[in-house]
Amino acid sequence: MNSLLPFEWIVAIRFLREGRMQSLFIILGVAIGVGVIVFMSALLSGMQGNLFKRVLSSQAHISLERPKEQATNVLTASPGKLVASTVQKPSQRMNTIDQWQKVRDQMQSRADVLAVSASASGPALVVRGSATQAISLLGIEPDAYMKIVPLPEKMVSGSGRMMNTDMLIGVQLADDMGVQLGDKLRVTSAAGASLNLNIAGIFDLGSRGANQRTVYVLLSTAQNLLGMVGGVSSIDLTVRDPYAAEDIAQAIANTTGLTAMSWIAANSQFFLGMRAQTYSSLLIRIFVALSVAAGIASVLVVSVVQRQKEVGILRAMGGTRRQVMRIFLIQGAVVGLLGSILGSSLATGLLAGWRMIAKNPDGTPMFPISMDMSLFLWSALIATLTGLLAAVTPAIRAARLDPVVAIRG
Template sequence: MNSSVPFEWMAATRFLREGRLQTAFIILGITIGVAVIVFMSALLSGLQVNFLNRVLTSSAQIQLLPLDQIARPLFGSGTVMEDATIQRPTQRIVSIDQWQKVRDRVGQIPGVLIVAPTMAGSALVTRGDASRAVRVSGIEPESYFQIIRIPDYLKAGKATLANNEIIVGTDLATNLGASLGDTLNVRAASGNTVVLRITGLFDLGNKGANESVSFVALRTAQSLLGQAGSVTTIEVKIADVYAAERLAVQIAAANPVKAESWIATNAQFFTAIRAQQSSNTLIRVFVGLSVAFGIAAVLVVSVIQRSKDIGILRAMGTTRGQILRIFLIQGGLLGFAGAVIGCGVGVGGVVWYHSLIRQADGSELFPLLLERQLFIVTMGIATITGLLSAMAPALRAARLDPVEAIRG
């Protein structure tokens, strides 16, 4: 006998070995519970990341816009109103006032990573007899492509934008019968026209965006839209995407702009994400409770079955504290063993499901995210659950009177 092993550990492992069937069943139950938690957590985390990527593929986390123009009544002499009919101003391109200062101030806010000014407006793109209405976005590639990663979605060409170049969606190119290197005539509502050469074709995974979005150099857009030196939007990338609404309120309060976060513009989607997170938490709670009750039930039965053994141990001088620790160790060992096996089963399940389920184009439905923290937390919670669920049976065993326990 190895005297270096504490008595409580020897007794706990012996009780588990002698009750092999009970031990096997409770470990199986814990394994299933932990596997469900790991599988659902990894699956929902991957789906959430995939949804976020889709939403933020073609939009920034925060977008700064000019303040709305306010229609005011006209007054004549005194307080006599000249025109009682108040109409909103007609739609026209409005620049952000002192946008350079706004850009610099926003860039200094903690949590803001990238700030990119853009000039956007509508234009008519023609090639031969084909024409399409598009949204032209003038950008600075060095900053803008760090927010909207167009280079990652290029199907052909390269993400360069000289003054005479344009990047368009694959569907727009198809509709115009154009390909890489062809030239397009781009005409704005003001009558300004430029001839641009296609240097890149992108596919954002959204047909509407692929048909109507195009990118040109910032100065090209300013010239085309007749807004030299102006910008209509400032795109902002932040470190924590879930802090977008808070930062948007902070930016709008300190600058003459309207700040819109992706959370506000995608309210239904954000609500769905929150509901998904809540459901995942509820699943973990209920699975954990079922595992805890299972461990407690088995250990209660074990205490009843081993009443005489416990009485003999107490008569031989074993203290109440040692009896208590014997059953707590059993609960902890059961929880830990089931957690280790369950993590392996859960990982195998999510890897199999990830390889099985694909999108129509054959790409993955969701990224496979197996974070170390998930396994550490899961095994820790399972072990603690085992200890807590063993507390009541352990206290019952420790309180047994040795004489009555031996008599049975």
């Protein structure tokens, strides 16, 4: 079989075989480095995906609202006195978006927007006997809103389907009011309107505050209760690239004149924490890769010194400098490739062990970790290229050896 291989491959593999222990240790070093990189990448991806899902699964990527009224300067003067300027904040109008249907249609026509949902929201009270609780009433169009927030996945009991006299409440509000599925609560808005609504579902948004305050009703029901007949207070969007939400929000604000709040601006600390985590992990992986490259280079430099006579004989027998260079480059690439394969197997075992150990009290995984095949392929490619690049300096050194001096040395 060796006769079918090119000359450089035969010599490179023979050199690796002759220094078995040396080759084994450097391959193990590469395997550990690749294993750490793959394990950290998969773990970070799973953890960030889980956090990302928890944060964004209960809110829109972008929310459009009518801009607030701006404060104005009022000049006052009296006889014999200087003119004084005071800042007067105007009374805020009903917080509804003008021509919201037109804005909704414009958003639906954008290529970077996946889903659009209009809603009417405002403060209200729920009353049951002597118990009273302040809430945030949110009127939605279920079919459109569920493309923004997957309510059926968050239902503890009941479903996300509602009639005009139905409501969906959080688990904390249900506990505070002592109600369950099928009971009724009286909802009274700040506008003075009130209505008895049936509890058609109880949800868990993963936040105690949201489960205590948020109450969903149909859009038409909220409009009547809040005095927004025919109007909406916000238009929610889901975009194709969540990480581009801030740029898209700024573009929409400039186009429509509305206030556009992205999830990045609303959760700035969370976003900065994720970015810092990503950068720190990237730095760790870079330093691990550099240490792997340094290990390969150092071993191959030693190999060049140990095999000066063999290199000199090869040159004396007619071997070219390019052939000698290719021999050591092949060694570096083979070490990187074998190390990456072994390292990927090591990372798979570590991830399997993590899945068995990191579990919630109910036995479910702490967060899902997917072993993406592309991650292993990229790791193999990067490790092979790292081995190849690490072998450049030793290969050049071997190619520059004078045959006579090498044989005598």
